[in-house]
Amino acid sequence: MNVLITGGAGFIGSHFIHHILGKYENYHVVNVDRLTYASNLSNVAKFEHHPHYTFIKSNIENKDLMNHIVKSYNIDIIVNFAAETHVDRSIHDSSIFVKTNVLGTQTLLNVALENNIRKFIQISTDEVYGALGDHGYFTETTPLSPKNPYSASKASADHLVLAYHSTYGIPVNITRCSNNYGPHQFPEKLIPKLILNTLKEKKLPIYGDGKNVRDWIHVSDHCVAIDLIIHQGKSGEIFNIGSHNERSNLEIAEFIIEKLGKSKDLITYVQDRLGHDHRYAIDAAKITEDLNWKPHITFEKGIEDTIQWYVKNKDWLKGN
Template sequence: YHQVSTDEVYGDLPLDRPDLFFTETTPLHTSSPYSSAKAAADLFVQAYNRTYGLPTTISRCSNNYGPYHFPEKLIPLIISRALNDETIPVYGTGENVRDWLHVYDHCTAIDLIIRNGKVGEVYNVGGHNERTNLEVVKTVLNALNKPESLITYVSDRKGHDMRYAIDPTKLETELGWEPKYTFDTGIPQTIQWYLDNKEWWENIISGDYQNYFKEMYVDKGRAEE
């Protein structure tokens, strides 16, 4: 059993300590009910491994991005709204830092851990691609030739962690994992995917995808009665 967890279980790091990183031995110190639930799930997994011998591994990753990212998340949200010349909301001052990991690299890490990881172990997955939220927004706007005047600052969300930064040394040295993408190479590929697949995310934003079950099963069942 493999548990896909998150770096949020470690809490956050101060902005003025760029030398600090989350390792697998960093104590769990959550900030929100969401991250607390993820930490609890990790503890359940570890308990089943210890008590019942269930073969388990856990991976804790940084923020993902890439194709098929749900449109409510930061990067696809920027893309969809910028293309429509809509305002781009940024929490607080946009100084919060995240370590961005391309979804392809995350998936290769999970596959490697499942195949070769040591039972009972935790592996951090990160790409050393730290960017502030504001930097991410400006990067996407620049790539789309959209003005930074679209940025609007909104009230910061409660319990908003300041900085996530993962040290993936264990995964790299023990299992030989290497990321394919840096943020600078992955973000153009991601933006192009959203430009080439507008129908996919426009369908989600409009809410039409929620009618799938009704159209395929409920209405069809009535028609066959």
């Protein structure tokens, strides 16, 4: 099996490469990444000389090159992790989000269509659903209602993927996962930012009152779910992936401070983000019932391991 992974030097994509090459001896991975600020080749450095791994620097909007890659490596499956993902950046300037997340996905879909790809996996996000109140969960049939430019761009890409499936018959799946955490995540994201600031005894900026709630899943559990969807997911289906580990931003900050033995005085409340969704929570019953998936890493164990990874890998943090 030859797998094209876009965005494979990023956080989730690199973990997925570790998962695939660690599990399957007869799979070849082609990693295409533009190496933006949030990508880091050190995340996949151990595979630099691996006989079943190839890295190519490119952006996914380059159709000629993407087409050449798919043909040259006889790609069977495309897994599209490549995306601009930071909400704050999308609020400041949404143009790159539309270019990468929407037009880039369209380019990959056209390449998949022209080359009769066996399956196209779109890695999306629970943010496309919008916000929840204090009760209830997102299901795969929840109407999309994105509230910021980032989530709107991902929702647009999802619609394109489903349209190409309906119109052209491309075999596809869409995954919508809750917030990921784990080692080597770029420190603009909440958990690594809180860990690093706490280690340096710098202020921990918390939006609004800190009561915004997210469901957190360890990236390794997410990768196992994607693997199952590639091999067992029925074409055209959407799968929500979550852990039922709901925590407020304030709870996360307090947990990290406690584990590192620092003062809660580091917590600083800042002006709330524009269009800040109150709560996300995933109902993962479908993937549990259809594919027999469930998360195995508890939040307490996962976050402790993540904290220790950042403590022990200070060289990775230089410049971040």
